[in-house]
Amino acid sequence: MQLVKVGLCAFGMSGKVFHAPFLKEHPGFFLSAVTERSKEESREKYPDAKIYRSVEEMLQNADIEVVVVNTPVQTHFEYAKMALETGKNVIVEKPFTVNVQEAEELVELAEEKGLFLSVYQNRRFDRDFLQVEKVLNEGILGTIKETEIRFDRFRTEPGGKQHKENPQQAGSGSLHDLGAHLVDQAVRFFGFPEKLFADVFSMKGNEFANDYFEILLFYKDNLRVRLKSSVFSKEAHYAYTIHGNKGSFLQERSDNQEAELVAGALPLYGKDWALPLKDADGILNFINENTETERILTLSEPGNYMDYYQQIYEYIVFGYPLPSPGMEVMQNMKIIDAALESAKEGRIVNLV
Structure with a gap:
């Protein structure tokens, strides 16, 4: 089975509950990197994930294919744009962005880079x-x-x-x-x-x-x-x-x-x-x-929230439809x- 390496931008409630457990239990994903600014809470359950102290550091150094932007909404645009510009596919927590202009720019950038952009509408x-x-x-x-x-x-x-x-x-x-x-x-x-x-x-x-x-x-x-x-x-x-x-x-x-x-x-x-x-x-x-x-x-x-990540995996490996693509959620x-x-x-x- 093809293994997809993923990096989490934060390890708060969203990371602990909605993302990390599914990435660990799905055999097609490997949680390779986690951003924790000062703590190391992820180490106990995810010892194989390298801890970075900033999103910027993770994007520059981590060997990852997909980035999960699960930080406060006010930072979604900044981090998603940064991830796309470094060649990473992006999953953004809802709400997508703070306004439609930011959403449109991210959708255009993802298309320009040939990368996928999906919003986690669990x-x-x-x-x-x-x-x-x-x-x-x-x-x-x-x-x-x-x-x-x-x-x-x-x-x-x-x-x-x-x-x-x-x-x-x-x-x-x-x-x-x-x-x-x-x-x-x-x-x-x-x-x-x-x-x-x-x-x-x-x-x-x-x-x-x-x-x-x-x-x-x-x-x-x-x-x-x-x-x-x-x-x-x-x-x-x-x-x-x-x-x-x-x-x-x-x-x-x-x-x-x-x-x-x-x-x-x-x-x-x-x-x-x-x-x-x-x-x-x-x-x-x-x-x-x-x-x-x-x-x-x-x-x-x-x-079953696992179905979201299963659909992400099927898109990457088999080219099946992408769940909640940025273009679609931009309308929201x-x-x-x-x-x-x-x-x-x-x-x-x-x-x-």
Whole structure:
């Protein structure tokens, strides 16, 4: 099996949970280098990975083919550009960049260099997202008329991370953080919208970056898609509410991969590894072919973040499609930028 050498730009939560374990367990990858500015936390689990004290040092000296830019979003553009200019393929954590101009420049540079650029949209491999995708593809709901996608939390106190909470830093706040997932999912389900209207602000006060957003996406044929997130949601809502002319589907946000990884679970290569659910996590209510109403409690199948790295490997080795390529996710940045513009000016913003 061809071995692909990879370097991590950071070993914080993202590196420890979402990247390093998968690179270690996938037989086609070798975690060759890790950037840790002062600590050596990676050494215990990844002793074969050489530790560098800066991204610049790693890029200049490490024998790697792929670089994972998993640093704060404010540095994504700088490090991804640096990696591309040194001839490395790049995986960028979401959100892609702080604005669409940076995303466009990186996409152009990757194309110019003949390198790949992929954005780590791991929520495409959540069980709940995959279940919604399955129901939509089956067409059981008929023509979709209204959809709401939510990602709520109950975090009423500041977390202390300046790159996420300082309103003076571009790219901070929930819109770039959780919104990067919701926008991506809406576009995956329904394509690029025609226009939008957004409300984006901080419930905790103006001294903090936005922690609430509501984006209304307008599609042709009178489809409306609402994306919403709040940090003052003690009681959970359905994460996905979908209404069509033949029925409705309600889906909980039920994926447990992140929690299991944080607790120390190891992802398995070639098989499902996340724990199965014990109870139904969805409700499907529709009119069947006999014009009778059916109401079914649904149980989603496990998701698997390993599938992202498997697709990266298959792209490198076999030339299969690249998962979440930069060109594709760049469109998401247009929606995020437009949402900020809409909220600031209090108007509908045209996208096409």
